[in-house]
Amino acid sequence: MKKLSPEILEKLKGIKAVVFDVDGVLTDGKITYDNKGMEFKSFNVKDGQIIKHLRKNNILTGVITGRDSRVVRNRCEELKIDFHHHGIEDKFNVFFKEMSRRNIAADQVAYIGDDINDLPVLRIVGLSATPADGHYKVKEEVDLVLSSEGGKGAVRELADLILEATGTYDLILKKQ
Template identity: 55%
Template sequence: MKDYFLNVSQEVWDKAANIKLLITDVDGVLTDGGIIYDDNQLEYKRFQVKDGQIIRYLQENGIKVGAITGRDSLVVRNRCEELRFDFHLHGAKLKYDLFFDQIGKMGLSVKECAYIGDDIIDLPILMNVGLSAAPADAMVYVRDKVDFVSSFNGGFGAFREVADVILQSQGKLRGIVEDLSVKRFGK
């Protein structure tokens, strides 16, 4: 199944094999980074369903999922709750401090954590985790610093690709796919 991920180096496979927590930024990773306000100041965002679909499978396979976002948005809070993130932290001005507080509470080391970010505010975490990743449309100076650049843009499957690489590196993706194929098609 490794053939699905031709742009993944051996170093990334090795780092991904140790991940127990996948944390993501929201705007620019889970969304395309756009924010729409209507005349009543209601906020709208577009999320990729494929990104959300994999969260359950990560958690069922022992990988926790979290979000640390610089904005405080009810839309994002609702999406994180709907997807049953293990934690989600909003309005973060110093994401780095919140990251270290959270992994300390969870008893995890930085090597056991992956982070997906797209902009300058994410760099302090990206430079310190076991596996760092960015969407294809992240800022160039972010892409230059991470272990893995997704072939997908933010809001278009970048989170899903990173999650699939982690599950594959740990030998779990094939089992998920095969189990679902058997249940659905009776094979």
């Protein structure tokens, strides 16, 4: 595990939910359209694999994204993300409604976002993170700037840290 401060390690141990933005976090932020207007995005399989392990270890997973995309809906459904909201301008209120509904305090949540529209949520969660290529204003305010870029393992990196800190990573490895 990478060298983390004792404060960050404590925050990681208390995480009960991980919430993600999509474009720039689960993807590299690029959108491709074909001549018929079909939208394409690339997702990192390693991010998807670790999301399944979070869920297996009773860590709630969620997506709150500003764009509404069938491609993203399909990916969320494939990964069995516990909740996902699309086309959301006010991520803060959606976040609070979801966490309240599930009796999870904001300080028990890790949120990973990459742009300024994520700041209202990043500012109030227990552990805030951004990919290596996150917006510079976001990097100034989060607990963790990850080594990996969005769509290139950033979600995997954060989830690995959470699972290692909570002691469940070794259990996953023994089951393999």
